[in-house]
Amino acid sequence: MTAQFRAELLKLRSTRTNLGLFSALLGFVLFVVLLHGFSLPVEHISRRSDQLHVVFGWAALLGSLFAALLGALAITDEFRHGTIRPTFLVTPQRGRVVVAKVWASMLIGSVFGLIAAAVAIGVGSAALATRGLEIRLGGGDYALLLVGCAAAAALWAAIGVGLGAVVRNQVPTVVGICxxxxxxxxxxxxxxxxxxxxxxxxxxxxxxxxxxxxPLLAPGLAVFLLALYTAAAVAAGWVATTRRDVV
Amino acid sequence: MQVAHENLNIFACTDSLWDTANEHWSPQMHQDNRPQHTLPRHVRMRVTGAAATATEPPLPDPVVRVSSLTKRYGEFAVVEDVTFSLDPGTVTGFLGPNGAGKSTTLRLLLGLAEPTAGEARVFGRRYRELDEPARRVGAVLESNDFDPGRSGRNHLRALALAAEISPGRVEEMLELVGLTRAADRRVRTYSLGMRQRLGLAGALLGAPELLVLDEPANGLDPAGVHWLRTFLRQFADQGGTVLIASHVLAEVAQTVDQVMIIDHGRLVATARLDELAGRGETLEETYLKLTVKEAS
Structure with a gap:
């Protein structure tokens, strides 16, 4: 299992695909946070919940989106390029491959979420400060933003692997997630x-x-519920991968 | 089996069999003449219908045993009731027209697809049940099973990590197939011949006892084809077993001991090349007689 995990981690690191995804994520976070931070009227971004939601909070959606794409590509790339054959020849216990991809994608996905949140916090704060607005988020809010975005992105990365394993075809998977x-x-x-x-x-x-x-859903409960979706997606991917032929 | 495995150390040589300076094959460098684990020829070939005498050593268990293998998609049978076995030390050509069921048979053998009926065993087990499959079986099923954006070295390293094979072995295999200098280039930039060699390097990573190759000579230049043929012969002479699917008869005729011909999913002939020669038939005549008749 560790062997497969290390192999999957090397696969994720050894093409430019994920560097490209990461760059795109950073670009989108910068763009969206700056756009909202600078363009929204003052009355829309003065309250704490508004600042969290429409300025900093974009990191959660974008981090999740790009982490999901990372997970989806981790498996659909193998079907697209045929590397799934050597992969399964070396590890015919296909469930192990799926699980290794899930863990490796979750690891990199959590980094995606964490950095997206950090960039959003930095850029969003700068934008609000430039406009002379008081930032109403406290240390606890920032910590929750960082941890929550990392957790959401990690779980979404696993959802991406599960979906990709079910669909196999790359374009529909990516289009579907987006x-x-x-x-x-x-x-x-x-x-x-x-x-x-x-x-x-x-x-x-x-x-x-x-x-x-x-405000009506505790972060811990949200993570738990999202983890249920993740478990369902991974289980579906596991079943689809172990039962279906590879041609 | 382990004895044969340990004797397959021709891959451990660090001398390149390829001229890495200009990516051309250099068969004259193939000078590894260490003692070989060679079975007597009559042992290596399972002669159908011939009764073994008491003085002969018992035949080894077949490396591959395929029994009544059948794969249907709906009503359409891609592979139907295929039965054969391969003994250690043999090179077998698996021939047939396009779409005859060669590739599907190989996928069933290697656990990538599940048979509708019958079974395929390697070393007495289903492929998926092998403990360390990469150390028993090496296979190249398609010439281009690479991520074009990944380097040749990283492709092999990822396989080696999953199979728990040392990184040093990756370098040895790159050297063996003459890709050391190109190893950090992305596969996108490789020629077809280079991709074939990278695929072979991947198959050989675990020093397997059985090699399964689908059209391995496709894209190789003449020197490369010669190197491959010499390599496979030596592999078999040291106790290894080779199964080559191909439709290039001329290439197969010079490489293999025996052929199996498949057509419309059914095995239509199994013959040793020397038997064919004894009957005064060329491989091409036999092949055309069997496959064209089936087709008409």
Whole structure:
């Protein structure tokens, strides 16, 4: 198991794909946080909950999104390029490969979330300070933001591996993850609120709640509920990978 | 089996068999003449129908035993009732037209696909049940199973990590196939021949006793084909077993001891090359007779 984990970690580090994902994550965090920090009217970003939600909180969504893509690529790249064959020839116990990919992706994914939060805090604070606004977040808020974003991104990385293992095809997996987090969940379930309170318990919203962005849902509970989604996705990926043929 | 394994140390030589300076094969450097673990020829070949006499040593267990192997997708049988076994020390050609079921048979043998019926065993077990499969079996199923953005060295290192094989072995294999100088380049920049050699290096990482290769000569230049043939012969002479799927008859005819011909998912012939020669038939004549008749 350790052997497979080390192999998967090397795979994640040895192409430029994940460096590219990481750069894109940083770029998006910078852009979105600066955009909101500088462009929103003062009355929208003066309260603590607003600052947390519309300035700093973007790190949770973006960290989760890019961590999920990292996890999805970790497995769909193998099917796309055929490396899944040598991988399974060396480790025919395919469940071990899936689990190793999950842990390796969670590790790198948590770094994605952590750094996204750190950048958002740094850049967001600078933006608010530049506009002469008082920053109402305290040390506990920052700590929760860092830990919550890291946890959400790690769990989403594992969801990405599970989904990728089920779908196998890279493009639909990536499009599906982006569509879910950026469109379906944010617009239809969250902002538009088509299905009432359900939006609070969707996996993307739970990722945000993990860093304290939902006043009605404790961060610990949010992490626990998100972990249930993760367990389901990983279990589905495990079953799909061990049962289906590789051609 | 372990005896044979330990004797397969030709890979441990650090002298390159390839001219790494210009990425060309240099077969004249192939001068490793250490004592070989060579089984008598009659032991290495399981002669069908011939009764073993009491004075002969018992035949070793087959390395590969495939029984009534069948794979269907819906109603369509890709592989149907295929039975064969491979003995240690043999090089076997697995021939057939495109789509005949060669690749599917190899995938069933190596646990990548599950048979609909029948079974395939390597070293007496299903592939997925082998303890350290990379140390028993090396396989190249496609010539391009690499991430184009990963270097050749990192490709091998990832496999070595998963199989718990030392990094030193990775360097030895890179040297063996002449890719040391190209090892840090991304595979994207490799020629087809270089990819074939990288695939072979990956298959040999664990010093396996059985090699399963699908079209291994594809993309190799003539010197490379010669090197591969010499290498496989030596591998088998030291007790290793080789199964090569191919449709290039001329190449196979010079490399293998025996052939199996598959067509429309069924094994239509199994013959030793010297038997064919004894009947005055060339491999091509036999192949065409069997596969064209089946097709018409």
């Amino acid at each position: 569509a879910w987090l950026l469109f379906i969940e944010s617009l239809l379930l969250g902002d538009v609120g088509l299905v009432g309170d359900v939006g609070r318990f969707t996996p993307g919203a739970l990722g945000k709640a993990a860093s304290g962005q939902d």
